Structure formats: C-alpha cells, structure tokens
Amino acid sequence: MSNFEFENSKRPEEPVLDATVDKTLDATLDATLDATLDAMLDGMLGEWLGEEAGGGQGSSKAFDPSEIYRSVLKRSEASVFSDQEHAQAASRAQRDCLQESSPDRLSTDRLSTDRLWRSVAIGASIAVSIAVSIGGLSLIGRWVPRDLNKPVEVGQTSLDGAPSSGPRVSEPRVAEARVAEAQVAEARVAEARAPEPTSNGSQEGVVADSQIADGALDPERRGPMQDKLAVQRQSEKNQEQVAAQDPPQGAEMASALPSAGVLSLGTLEDREIVSVIDSQFQQIWKSLGMPQSDMVSGGQASLKKRGLTADRIARLLLHRVATDSELEAIRLDKLSEDTQLERLVASWISSDEFDRVWSTRLANFYMGGRIESSQQAVVFREWLAAQIRDDVPLGQVQRQVLLGLSQADHPAYFLVDYWSDRGDRWSLPPNSPQVAWVGYGDTEVKRLEGLSQLFLTVTSNPAMVCTQCHGAEGASAPSWLADRAAPGGGLGGSKSVDFDSISALMVGIAQPGVSELFRRQQDDQVRKIAARFPDGKRVGSELSFEQTIDGWLEQGSHSHSGLLNALWRDFFGVGLESAFGFDGAVALEARRDLVGYLGKQIVERRAGLRQLVYWMLMSDPARQSEESLSYAQYMVMDAQRLEDYLQRQEVFKSLVLDDSRSAVRDEAWLVGYASALFPEQAEGPERSFLAQPSNQVQGGSKRASAEGLDLGQWPRGLLHAEIGYRVAGDRARRWADLLSASELNDSALIDHAYLMTKHRFATAREIRAWSSTSWTKSQRSSAILRLLMGVASVEL
Amino acid sequence: MHEDLTNRSDGFEPGSWDPEKLIAEHYLGVWRYLKAIGCPIHLADDLAQETFVAVLRKPFELLNPQATSSYLRRVAFHLMLEYKRKFGTIGLTDQAEILDRYWTRWAGSDVSGDRVLDALGECFQRLTARAQKSLKMRFEERASREQIAADLQISQNGVKNLQQRAKAQLRQCLEEKLGAVDR
Numbered sequence: 021m022s023n024f025e026f027e028n029s030k031r032p033e034e035p036v037l038d039a040t041v042d043k044t045l046d047a048t049l050d051a052t053l054d055a056t057l058d059a060m061l062d063g064m065l066g067e068w069l070g071e072e073a074g075g076g077q078g079s080s081k082a083f084d085p086s087e088i089y090r091s092v093l094k095r096s097e098a099s100v101f102s103d104q105e106h107a108q109a110a111s112r113a114q115r116d117c118l119q120e121s122s123p124d125r126l127s128t129d130r131l132s133t134d135r136l137w138r139s140v141a142i143g144a145s146i147a148v149s150i151a152v153s154i155g156g157l158s159l160i161g162r163w164v165p166r167d168l169n170k171p172v173e174v175g176q177t178s179l180d181g182a183p184s185s186g187p188r189v190s191e192p193r194v195a196e197a198r199v200a201e202a203q204v205a206e207a208r209v210a211e212a213r214a215p216e217p218t219s220n221g222s223q224e225g226v227v228a229d230s231q232i233a234d235g236a237l238d239p240e241r242r243g244p245m246q247d248k249l250a251v252q253r254q255s256e257k258n259q260e261q262v263a264a265q266d267p268p269q270g271a272e273m274a275s276a277l278p279s280a281g282v283l284s285l286g287t288l289e290d291r292e293i294v295s296v297i298d299s300q301f302q303q304i305w306k307s308l309g310m311p312q313s314d315m316v317s318g319g320q321a322s323l324k325k326r327g328l329t330a331d332r333i334a335r336l337l338l339h340r341v342a343t344d345s346e347l348e349a350i351r352l353d354k355l356s357e358d359t360q361l362e363r364l365v366a367s368w369i370s371s372d373e374f375d376r377v378w379s380t381r382l383a384n385f386y387m388g389g390r391i392e393s394s395q396q397a398v399v400f401r402e403w404l405a406a407q408i409r410d411d412v413p414l415g416q417v418q419r420q421v422l423l424g425l426s427q428a429d430h431p432a433y434f435l436v437d438y439w440s441d442r443g444d445r446w447s448l449p450p451n452s453p454q455v456a457w458v459g460y461g462d463t464e465v466k467r468l469e470g471l472s473q474l475f476l477t478v479t480s481n482p483a484m485v486c487t488q489c490h491g492a493e494g495a496s497a498p499s500w501l502a503d504r505a506a507p508g509g510g511l512g513g514s515k516s517v518d519f520d521s522i523s524a525l526m527v528g529i530a531q532p533g534v535s536e537l538f539r540r541q542q543d544d545q546v547r548k549i550a551a552r553f554p555d556g557k558r559v560g561s562e563l564s565f566e567q568t569i570d571g572w573l574e575q576g577s578h579s580h581s582g583l584l585n586a587l588w589r590d591f592f593g594v595g596l597e598s599a600f601g602f603d604g605a606v607a608l609e610a611r612r613d614l615v616g617y618l619g620k621q622i623v624e625r626r627a628g629l630r631q632l633v634y635w636m637l638m639s640d641p642a643r644q645s646e647e648s649l650s651y652a653q654y655m656v657m658d659a660q661r662l663e664d665y666l667q668r669q670e671v672f673k674s675l676v677l678d679d680s681r682s683a684v685r686d687e688a689w690l691v692g693y694a695s696a697l698f699p700e701q702a703e704g705p706e707r708s709f710l711a712q713p714s715n716q717v718q719g720g721s722k723r724a725s726a727e728g729l730d731l732g733q734w735p736r737g738l739l740h741a742e743i744g745y746r747v748a749g750d751r752a753r754r755w756a757d758l759l760s761a762s763e764l765n766d767s768a769l770i771d772h773a774y775l776m777t778k779h780r781f782a783t784a785r786e787i788r789a790w791s792s793t794s795w796t797k798s799q800r801s802s803a804i805l806r807l808l809m810g811v812a813s814v815e816l
Numbered sequence: 817m818h819e820d821l822t823n824r825s826d827g828f829e830p831g832s833w834d835p836e837k838l839i840a841e842h843y844l845g846v847w848r849y850l851k852a853i854g855c856p857i858h859l860a861d862d863l864a865q866e867t868f869v870a871v872l873r874k875p876f877e878l879l880n881p882q883a884t885s886s887y888l889r890r891v892a893f894h895l896m897l898e899y900k901r902k903f904g905t906i907g908l909t910d911q912a913e914i915l916d917r918y919w920t921r922w923a924g925s926d927v928s929g930d931r932v933l934d935a936l937g938e939c940f941q942r943l944t945a946r947a948q949k950s951l952k953m954r955f956e957e958r959a960s961r962e963q964i965a966a967d968l969q970i971s972q973n974g975v976k977n978l979q980q981r982a983k984a985q986l987r988q989c990l991e992e993k994l995g996a997v998d999r
Contacts, residue, residue, distance in 0.1 A: 060852050060915055065936070068937060068940070069956045089836045099869055100862070101898065109867075109870050110876075113888075113894055114890075117886065356858045358858035359862050
C-alpha cells in the first residue's frame, strides 16, 4: 500500500499568474525542469538498483581508490584539458566559493601573502608526495603547474634545491593571493551558501573567463560542434532566403522555423526514441532466434558497448573511412574510449562535411534518385545543406520544398523543370487512353505528370502513380493496388484521391495562371477533375497553393515514410519498408510500425536531419556486426550458412560492404550489371551463378569486360539484388506472379519494374540495357522477380 | 625562504596532503555529483579524474571535509562547462546549474552522496508494489518497456505513466526528507 496521498494525481498546480505569457513560460520551464530532474533520478535509481554496478570506475560497487589514484596519475600526463584550463576551473571554483562567503572574510594583504606562500608550499609538497608515491622524481614536471617550470626569479629559490634546470617556483601573483584568500573564506562558510552570489570575484579571473568565452584557449581543440551546436546557427543567409520565399503571410512560416536555441543530441528524448528503435529490432531479432546477449537494450548503452568504432561511425555518418590524422588524434587523446567516440560523433555530425554528404542524399530523394550536376541542382543542394546546418525540422524542409515549387526564386523551384524533363521518356504515349486531359499536348502532359509524381514522392504516396493507368477517376483501383495506393501510405485515405486529383492540384504550378484541369470521358463528355485532400474532400478554389499544401501536410503530417525510408537506406544500405513490399517478409509489420513511429517523432519533436541520423547511429542496428562478403564467398556458402546470412541481412544484422560508390555508372556499367544478373547460360533453381565461369563471376560478364568495366570491381548492388531475390517476401512474389500473368510486353515489364521500385518509368537506355540480357529466357515469374530486385538494388 | 614557509606554526601541515587519501574520501562524491548534474557515466569518470588533476595541480588548504567537498564539486562543475565549450553538448543537459542546486541541497554535508541514496532507498519502499516492480525491472533487470508491460499486464503507455508517477513521488519524498529547492 502506498504511503503517498496522491498515488494517481499529478503534482500540485503552480500558483496562478496573472500574465498568460508568464504562465506559459513557467509551464514550459517546469516541464523542462521535470524532465531534467527525471533524468537525474534515473541516474540515481540506476546506481541504487545496480544498473551501473559493473559500469564506470566511479560506480559505488566498483570503486577502487587505488585504481582511481593510478588513473589520475596517468591522466596528469595527457589530460584532455590544458594546464591553463585546469587552473581556470580551479580559479572559478574558488571565486564561486568566495562569492558565497560572508562579507566579513579576512582580506588583509598580509594574510593574502601568507596564504599564497602556503599554497605554493602545499603545491610543492604534493608534487613531492606524488613523485615519491609513484617511485620517481621525474614525474614532478607532470604534476606541478607550468608556472613552476619558469626560471627562478629574484628572491626565490628552487623547491627541490636543483639548479636552474629543475622545477622552479615563480613570484607570487596577486591573483594567487586572492585565490588563497578565497580558500580561507570558503572553509569558513562552506555550508552557508548565500542564495544570491555577490560580485566581488577576482578581476583577473574575470578576464580569464572572457578569454575562454572568446575562444582564446586551445582553439584547435574546439571542435566544430561548438560552432554548430553551441551557437545558434540561424544564419543571416538562411533568414534572407526564408524572408524572400515567404508569401505576404510568411510570418507564419518564419515563426515555424526552429527556435533560436541550442541543439542538444543525446537528450532524454533522443534516448527514448533510440530505445523504441532498439525495442523493435530486438523483437525482430528475437523472432529470428538470435541470442539475447547479442543485443544492447534501452538506448542507454555506451558507444563502446554498442560496438561502434571510429571507422564505422565515419562510414555511417560521412560515407568514408576515418582518415589517418583523425585516428591519430583519437589515439593521442587519453580520454575513455566512450568519451573519444562521443566527441567524434559530435564533431562529425556537426561538420560541414556531414551537411554536404547528407544534403546530397536529401537532394537525391527530391530528385527521384538521380544524380544531377547542373548549377541549379548545386544551388538546391547548398540550400539543403543550410537547412541541415540550421537544424530546420525535416517537416519544415518538406513544406518549403513543396512551396518552393510555386516560387521562381526558390532553390527548389528548379525541381519543376527537372521533374518535367528528367528522363529520356517520361509520359505515357500521347495517344494512350489514359492521357485524356483536355487541351494538353505531349509537353504539357509530361510536365504535369512529372510534377504530380514529385508531389507524390515528397508526400510519401508514390504508389498513387499507378492510379494513372489502373483505376481512373470513377473506377476503383485494382484490389492488388488498393492496399498501397491510399494516400499517406496507411492513413486510410479516400479512394477518390487518385493521380488525376493530384495533377489537378499541381496544374497551377505546371502552367501558371491555370487553375482547372479537365478530362475527356469515354463518352466524349468533358468533366472537371477535382483536386482533393488526403481525406477525399475537394480543395476549394478559394484556397491558395500554400493553404492546400498545408492541408495536405496537416492531414498526412505523420507520413514522412518516403523521406524516412530514403534516409534509412542511405544510412544502413537497406530501407525499412518499400512501397510495394520488395523488402522481404521478415517482421514487415514491426518495420512498418517503426516507420510510422519515427515519422511521428520527426513531426512532433520537430526533428532535423542531424537528429534523425543521430537516432539511427545510436540504435542497435548500427552496432550489429558487419560482414564483408565478396561475391565468391557468397557463392560457396553452404545452404544453412546462406540461410542464416540472408536472414541477418534482411533485418540489418549485417551490411554487405561490396560497394563502390565511386563507380561510374553509365550504360555500359548497367549492361554489365544486368548481364551478370541474367547470365546467358541456363539457370538452376538456386544460386545460378555457380554455373558461371569464374572470370564472369568475379568481374561481371565478358561483355561488360569488353565494354570497359573493371574486372576487379563487382557491379554495385548485384549482391543486394541476388540476396533480395532469394529472400523476397510473399508480396514481392505476388507482384511478380501478377506481372507474369499479364500480357505486358518486355518493354512494359521493364517499365513496371521501374515504376514499382523507382516510382518512375525506365529510360530508353535502361530499357536497352535490360533488353540486351537473356532475362526473357528464364522462367517468367522468376525472371520478373529478379528483374524487380535488380532494378531496386541499383541506382544510376 | 623554503625553510621559513615549512616551519610556520599557524596550522599548516604538509603531511596532511595525501592525494590518495583525498581521492579515497572524495572521489565517489565528485563522481556522483557529476552524474547528478547530467554527465553520462563514462564522462563522469573522466571529469572526476580531471577534477583531481586540476586540484592537485593547483592545491588548496584542507580545512575540513565539507569545505573540500564543496570546492571539489565547483571545480568539477566548471570542468564540465569547459568540456561542453570544447566538445559540444552531446549527452549534456543545459540545466546543470539547477541540478547542482538540487544535489548540493540534498547531499548536504555528506561528502560521498550516500545520504541521498539512502533517502532514495527509503522513499522507494514507500512506492506501491507495482511501481517498485516496474522500476526494478527497468533498472535491475534492464527489461524493455514491452517486457514490463507484459509482466504487469498493462499497456506500454501504462508502464510509462506508472514510472513517471513513481518518479514524481520519489522526488517529492526526497524533497521532504532532504529539503526542497526553490526553482
């Protein structure tokens, strides 16, 4: 039975304040304080209940004074702080104590001088004591302040009696005298802290403080984290951009930008989210029978325990290995491994390089997976990098990109032309019965289709594009499409929302000044197409584009699954969930739930990209052991080991490192890739590549070789495609069967493979590349499944 | 001059400076303090050691354990701030000043911080059996919220609420026993 009176009640209300603003502010502060105190209590409970029993050296149950003493001695040789920083900390502490002392403390010059000499003598005695205790006077130089190594000054003598080369003591200084005075005062009033500090600190100490604040100390070791995280980075440039982009009512938008605060990673909130990710994956791994000991739970584990190395962190965050100089800097640091790694994470995740790398990934998402090097694309990437640097919430970035489509001076505006004209062939044939927009020629259709596709990609509804051909307005979508075509990818949208309704929404962007879109019916009647919100309601003509976008984002505000998946894939190499289910059958629901949860966190916590990447980095999947697996190794695996491997791969237990991001991926490369996936020889039911000559297995096809491919470099993604084919889930197999049963010709099948995996049509060169292989000679459904996985696994 | 200093008779005793003894008496208190103001365990390890490096490089008078403890905590606090300045804010709270006030108030003259943990133990016993079990599963057994929910036959949100209420009660109890802090 509880002794508490308010077992189920909240804590008492704060006194009511007159001013609403004050009340709101107080509530916010209280909530923050409560969360902070909760974390403090967590730590105390952790120690008291034994969580940290085997943890740090300071843990009460693991505390060994001798061991700590030795650690302190070692640390004195290579501290993370400079002597000056140590001295500053001590001086500030002394000043704090002085401020808390009573005003009648002793302050005569004579006393100050006496205390000074005591201080100096104590220092000397400590140095000697330590030197003796560790068996050598040579360590004195490590213990005594650098001041003591200055030449002897007038009236002074060497403490150890050594000539001028030995440790020396300097002339006492005023500051030290004040420090000594402070110590006396502190001793007298140690437990009598005044609530409000006085302001009689040492002048010298104040000067030194400002030196630190100005960055005068050890500037080289001040990591970029300080620049990025400790200082508000809402740059003027960004503000100007936002101001320029804002419509007249843009104050709203500006107010939605991140508040001027400091981004703190590793907060309680972050740990909670990481815990959920871990929990989901533990569930998945358990279902696969993986040992519990292989897991680290709760988002609380240290980086070291997580098995994260500097090299792996660099690869995950920056897509490169750590450089020699970075590793050397780590080696020279004498901090604990965890602290070193945390500093590395802090440094890398806030670096310009991180912004650059991830802005490219983000741009890739908005550009439909294509790499583009035009000047406009570069400007767009730079703009995205600024958003990352300023920790603009991802939801806000999405909104700005969509709104930017209507603003000619916005960096995202180039996407309008890019999506209108990004492939060799984009639109359906002009005479296709599906294209029945009144008054639209091929160019206009192409533009509007592209923009609609862009909108569906950004709002995580790529499968909706299928309704362009399957289930036009008035007709229901085919049953096999119904579960994926709903707006919001699971929001339970209306069937009346189809590709045409999206096109009607984007018509004003495709053709400024036009606000309506008409379709010619089969009976030759013309009917206006209604733009719709995700819930199926019509978009009123009085609403501006911005209001329409806001309505869409509001209704689907937790649906960032497309962006989330793209970033997850960029981080782990495999997405959490694909729109059409080409991600295998293992724990699909658990992964879907996780996508939904993370999307919600992104919105509710106004998380920026760096925060999301941090969650991924700290989660258990990031620490799972990697296996560098060559294609040859893969081919000779016995059946059981192969099965184990595929299951681990399926849930990110391991990552295939057979990846060269620097490979030039042109048509010849794609031909080699496609040919390797569909060899000319007859295939066996399993691992058909075993039948291939070794030179083909190792280096791609002879044709690829003849076309200039590097034989030593296996085409990127081929192994992923093969694995994906082997572990394809039921849904993916059903798609393959459906396509197999259709009367689509080879070219249309390739188109569908791209539509279902890349959410776009295949380009002419892609059709050429795949058509040049022997894929049609294989058993049809198996070949289509392999084609789907092959297309999904490669990016050009 | 050296002789003059060491022969003074106003209470100075070089022999009282035993670094190992200083560490033995105060390390745990400093470490707990650092943890209380938001440092992760490994950083608390590092900064506690750095604290002793700092004070041994710039010695002070050992007048009584309470004064020493108070001084060491302030050194540790400023080293933590310096660490934040140098290396960023990952894993560190912006509320250290408030937490410092809480810990200082709660630890009182106890240099090791045992007083706080003892009080916590007493307060823990006043929680409901379910709340105790929930917290024990979390901190002792490191069970996931899902496991706790299954064991207690409540939802995961229920577990969250139960633990939040329990912690609010613990905090109130600690404030009753050790003193409240003006926010």
